[in-house]
Amino acid sequence: MKSLFTALAVLAAVLILPAAPAGAATGLRVSGTKILESNGQEFVMRGTSHAHTWYATQTKAFADIKSLKANTVRVVLSGGRWTANTAADVANVVALCKQNKLICVLENHDTTGYGEQSGAYTLDQAANYWISVKSALVGQEDYVIVNIGNEPVGNNAVTPGWAAATSAAIQKLRTNGFEHALMVDAPNWGQDWQGTMRDSARTVFDSDPAKNTIFSIHMYGVYDTAAEINAYLDAFKTAGLPLVIGEFGFNHSDGDPDEDTIMAQAVSRGLGYLGWSWSGNGGGVEYLDQVTNFDVTQLTSWGQRLFNGANGIAATSKQASIYGGGTTDPTPPSTPGTPAVSNITSSGATLTWTASTDNVGVAGYDVYTSTGTSLGSTATNSITLTGLSAATAYQVYVKARDAAGNQSAQSPTASFTTLSGGGGGGCTAAGTVQSQWGNGYVVQPVTVTNTSTSAKTSWTVTFTLPAGHTLTGSWNAAVTVSGQTVTAKNLSYNGTLAPNASTSFGLQAGRPNGNTSVPSGYTCAN
Incomplete structure (x- = not known):
């Protein structure tokens, strides 16, 4: 009787509560093929995966991933197949994301x-894990997507x-x-080569009482041609269902994915993509590391492609x-x-520049080579670069970034x-373009x-003018030109330099209209 009374009391309470307004949003949600934030702003994922469950101490990865313009990070967790991530740990991960x-x-x-690899859990067991860490997730719907x-x-x-x-796990x-x-x-190790998710996606979506399910395809060797990629993406567009490319790489043991088409089509269609993965890969796929040893300054070729290449994260991500x-x-x-360049060594240099201004505040600065x-x-507005190559000419520039993600x-x-x-002795030289027309x-x-x-x-500086450029003036140095090589020597009043002391000179040059190259290859000798 007590349980019946309780049930009736709860039912009565529910009946007298005001109904939620139709269409009320709780956090991130689906609208047709799009993912929206609770304010109706469209959100397109651009990011990578981080293997937190195996590298739980590598928490700096979150800031490093963000520094490369990602707006999303997919975080690997475990409920017991590996060392389980507790609710407290999950709460800390969410805090790091925020x-x-x-x-x-x-x-x-x-x-x-599951079904092929020993030790794999069922989706029902996965749902049980999420329920066990629910305390870390409730209230975070604006910030968290649960990849079951x-x-x-x-x-x-x-x-x-x-x-x-999948339907049963959603409903649970x-x-x-x-x-x-x-x-x-998707099944088939995420690649859905049998079309199971593609063909039953509508049924699964409709099984969700909240109609807030996103489908994720993992594109590796199965997707090695533009035709295969487009056919799969077209199927979800036709069905009017939300799809993201939840994992992909530039190479794989089962074939060579066409990452250029994957990224280009995702951008043109407004689909999210998440590359695999930040660092720490093993088992023969170490080449999928985007940085070496979790060091953001050591981008691999795959990392460069994903973050800085055409249709990459830096160019297309919006916070x-x-x-x-x-x-x-x-x-x-x-x-x-x-x-302004200072403290040049064989592997680094310090750059300092006049700070930018912005109506919502400058969030940071990004430094690039001329390429x-x-x-x-x-x-x-200062950075000390490391990991540069010895005896190498660099041309660098800076972009500011605001809190809205604008550059x-x-x-x-x-x-x-x-x-x-072998550097330590001698002198260094670095030139800064002050103005140009x-x-x-x-x-x-x-x-x-x-x-x-x-x-x-005394000192002698040499550098190279770009092809077609001519020296038209100089000051504070005795300057001669041979072909495109410029040699500048000290004058009587600025040749003596104490240790760590500096002096400077300047020059003016002409160039063909539209040619924005600048002098390079500055070297200094006694």
């Missing part, structure tokens, strides 16, 4: 390859099948109060509006000042040459620094 203004896709990796189970079925038939097991989470956007991975991103603030920061390769990011125009370029590998520019200062431990009484 601290770094990343949308958090949390995935349970226990299900990987990674690659939950291998290539073998299982009972219940993928569609039935909804019954237990989960209002989050849910993400479901979630919950963090002040999206298109609500279209005004970019002002252009940073020309970087567009990222050299790092910083929250201030400024690039700063004028600065040039410098790192010391030789259609057919000319001024390089000032060209800074000469005594890097030795004894005083110097």
